Amino acid sequence: MMITMFVHHCSHSQIGIEQGKCGNDYITVGDTETELPHPRYTACGNKTPTWQFYSTGNRATVKLLITSQLENVAVIADVSVYVLNKTNPKCWDAFIRVETGRFVFSFPPNGVTLNGPTQCDYTVLGSNSNIGRMTFVFDSINIPNKGECYDDHIELFDESYEVLIPKYCGNTLPSKNVTAEGNAFHIWVKFTNIPRNSSVKGYIYHEIIKQDETASTTTRTNAFETTSTAQRRTTTETTAGISGTPRTILEPLITMLLIITTWND
DSSP states (O other): OEEEEEEEEEEOTTSOSBTTBOTTOEEEEESSGGGOSOSSSEEOSSSOOSOOEEOSSSEEEEEEEEOSOGGGOEEEEEEEEEOTTOOBTTTBOSEEEEETSEEEEEESOTTOOOOSOEEEEEEEEEOTTOOOOEEEEEEEEEBOOOGGGTSSEEEEEOTTOOEEEEEEOBSOOOSSOEEESSSEEEEEEEEOSSGGGOEEEEEEEEOEEEEOTTSSEEEEEOOEEOSSSEEOOEEEEEOOOSSOSOOOOOSOOEEEEEEEEOSOO
16 A cells, blocks of 8 residues: 655745745654654645655655644645555556666566557656655657657656656657656656557666755765666755754644554555
8 A cells, every 4th residue: 555645735824935944834744753854745835835745655644833823724635545556467567666776667568568559657756765856767769750749659747747758759769868856757658559569668766865964965876877887976065954943932833743554555
């Protein structure tokens, strides 16, 4: 089982003034209480967050912390449960965990022969404990270029379903890798005209970011190796943490902790 949560309304007149700094007023979600407030899955202010949380297992923990103007708080979220052991014989698993390694994406999946029109949707997830970017690298593509890619194509979206690559076909690799902030890729593949002879291959990795607990910096590391030369790129940049400067709370305070579980994995 897997639990997902999408916050589609969040409002409070006194919070979220500066992006990335929620201070002591926020809603946050993670796999366990110990990782809250989560460095990615935290929302405040009046704007709908772009992220959607996917639990690693059959448990998710939600925390709401408000320290002022309780009457002005409103949060609406959708929570869904997915069964992960159901597979489509043509598509295989709809949800794929990359974690911190490199995942090889191949469509059709290895060992599968497409004898008719096929459409498959995938959600590729990184590690919830990692706040790095997701990257898709094309290795090869052979999709019939007919009708402006309407019937045969691959599409890539970020975790909030913003288009990264619109309907794409042909046999020319995209000019650059596809990178998105967030923890997920959505991949849609549709083969109609010559499915038996169509294919697309590539790999996906989740950039590793390590938080330096002694300074307000993070280290980005692209942890992957090419077939020719092992590469490791590391850059350091200043980031703003979720928690602001500690302060004495004199206003009204509300804290709510909600633990969501399913019956089994």
